[in-house]
Amino acid sequence: xxxxxxxxxxxxxxxxxxxxGRTDIGAIVTFTGTVRGGANDSAGAITSMTLEHxxxxxxxxxxxxxxxxxxxxxxxxxxxxxxxxxxxxxxNIVLVVTASRHRRAAFEAAEFxxxxxxxxxxxxxxETAADGSGDxxxxxxxDEAVLARWKK
Amino acid sequence: xxxxxxxxxxxxxxxxxxxxGRTDIGAIVTFTGTVRGGANDSAGAITSMTLEHxxxxxxxxxxxxxxxxxxxxxxxxxxxxxxxxxxxxxxNIVLVVTASRHRRAAFEAAEFxxxxxxxxxxxxxxETAADGSGDxxxxxxxDEAVLARWKK
Amino acid sequence: xxxxxxxxxxxREKIGKGEELVDxxxxxxxxxxxxxxxxxxxxxYEHAFERADIIRTAIDQTHVKPDAxxxxxxxxxxxxxxxxx
Amino acid sequence: xxxxxxxxxxxREKIGKGEELVDxxxxxxxxxxxxxxxxxxxxxYEHAFERADIIRTAIDQTHVKPDAxxxxxxxxxxxxxxxxx
Numbered sequence: 001x002x003x004x005x006x007x008x009x010x011x012x013x014x015x016x017x018x019x020x021g022r023t024d025i026g027a028i029v030t031f032t033g034t035v036r037g038g039a040n041d042s043a044g045a046i047t048s049m050t051l052e053h054x055x056x057x058x059x060x061x062x063x064x065x066x067x068x069x070x071x072x073x074x075x076x077x078x079x080x081x082x083x084x085x086x087x088x089x090x091x092n093i094v095l096v097v098t099a100s101r102h103r104r105a106a107f108e109a110a111e112f113x114x115x116x117x118x119x120x121x122x123x124x125x126x127e128t129a130a131d132g133s134g135d136x137x138x139x140x141x142x143d144e145a146v147l148a149r150w151k152k
Numbered sequence: 153x154x155x156x157x158x159x160x161x162x163x164x165x166x167x168x169x170x171x172x173g174r175t176d177i178g179a180i181v182t183f184t185g186t187v188r189g190g191a192n193d194s195a196g197a198i199t200s201m202t203l204e205h206x207x208x209x210x211x212x213x214x215x216x217x218x219x220x221x222x223x224x225x226x227x228x229x230x231x232x233x234x235x236x237x238x239x240x241x242x243x244n245i246v247l248v249v250t251a252s253r254h255r256r257a258a259f260e261a262a263e264f265x266x267x268x269x270x271x272x273x274x275x276x277x278x279e280t281a282a283d284g285s286g287d288x289x290x291x292x293x294x295d296e297a298v299l300a301r302w303k304k
Numbered sequence: 305x306x307x308x309x310x311x312x313x314x315x316r317e318k319i320g321k322g323e324e325l326v327d328x329x330x331x332x333x334x335x336x337x338x339x340x341x342x343x344x345x346x347x348x349y350e351h352a353f354e355r356a357d358i359i360r361t362a363i364d365q366t367h368v369k370p371d372a373x374x375x376x377x378x379x380x381x382x383x384x385x386x387x388x389x
Numbered sequence: 390x391x392x393x394x395x396x397x398x399x400x401r402e403k404i405g406k407g408e409e410l411v412d413x414x415x416x417x418x419x420x421x422x423x424x425x426x427x428x429x430x431x432x433x434y435e436h437a438f439e440r441a442d443i444i445r446t447a448i449d450q451t452h453v454k455p456d457a458x459x460x461x462x463x464x465x466x467x468x469x470x471x472x473x474x
Contacts, residue, residue: 010164011163015184021242026185026187027184027186028184029181029183030181030184031181031259032179034179034180035178036175036253090174103185107259110259114255
């Protein structure tokens with residue numbers, strides 16, 4: 001399931017949505033990404049962050065990534081939720097949930113979804129510093145590099 | 153934080169316990185292990201599962217594993233909760249939560265905690281089948297084998 | 305040919321708009337040629353596409369390379385490397 | 390020497406108790422020797438330690454190998470490979 005929304009999410013609620021009433025799941029992994037006060041390691045403190053995206057393409061790209069994860073691992077369910085709009089330090093940005101019979105598949109699929117989301121999903125972050133100046137976050141080469149792990 | 157308890161846990165509550173009011177966390181990974189209806193791949197349907205443990209040693213062993221994870225990765229917090237007593241298919245068994253600045257550390261530490269918990273923490277599962285017969289779950293050699301990954 | 309162009313993040317800010325319809329010259333047939341042509345349209349475009357090597361392109365909501373043909377495109381989007389998650 | 394022994398899971402079920410205090414002979418100084426001696430104490434012990442190679446041991450709540458010395462042990466626990474998580 002894919003959702004792009006300004007609203008916050010609740011991890012337990014999303015786990016329940018995937019697993020309630022089922023007895024064929026043995027492992028559920030969640031990843032929550034949050035806004036850090038000094039979001040770029042090089043930058044100073046930020047007061048807020050604005051997330052822009054490409055409506056339509058974002059959802060398609062997330063669906064492609066989700067389909068690919070389901071082709072690679074035996075999964076009982078997957079959820080990707082990404083927030084847009086203005087967020088503050090400590091706020092949730094993104095949630096990935098994976099459910100499988102076994103822990104290895106759930107862990108690997110969650111990492112795969114995050115690695116691909118980071119490099120393919122059409123979101124852009126702009127940080128606002130304490131002095132009011134705004135800066136678009138630069139993409140990290142490291143995010144692109146980790147994809148090599150899944151090219152097999 | 154380590155807890156061994158008969159009671160269920162709530163994932164969102166445990167995430168909040170680690171992260172509320174903090175802006176230095178960027179990534180939170182949770183792993184939830186649940187009782188499958190056919191818990192051993194080879195066995196038939198089970199109606200319940202009983203978890204026995206070694207009071208005192210279990211908590212010490214979990215604390216050792218947690219300390220080791222914190223020595224290996226830069227973590228902002230870790231939680232391990234393991235249930236004991238009688239559980240039913242679909243019930244939660246174990247929760248691991250890791251919080252870090254970056255996603256790779258949070259993912260790796262969570263997998264490490266689960267891999268070591270599976271092979272070192274003194275818990276034993278007994279399954280009750282539909283016909284009332286009880287069977288102690290055999291340890292999986294695969295669980296021991298995955299530890300090789302962390303020997304470096 | 306009339307093309308629908310979309311711009312996001314700092315590409316959008318530099319050009320000063322998020323979307324426009326343009327009449328494309330007949331000799332513009334791939335992404336790289338389209339960028340070269342856009343840069344001739346004014347200083348804001350020149351500025352936005354100054355670092356053309358790092359700008360990403362999507363045709364009809366799918367990531368493409370600079371040599372991708374644009375002939376049948378319904379919408380073409382330009383944006384910086386993504387930074388979600 | 391008097392030793393406190395603990396048994397868990399099917400080791401406990403086969404022996405029929407979870408805990409006991411035993412007087413250890415003076416020539417029993419490591420885990421392997423302790424297991425050999427326990428097997429002489431009755432059919433339930435023989436049965437429980439039949440697959441001695443897969444039984445795990447902890448001395449004072451720390452995992453140990455079969456050659457671990459038991460001389461200073463306060464409590465010694467025997468159990469199958471763990472199956473938590």
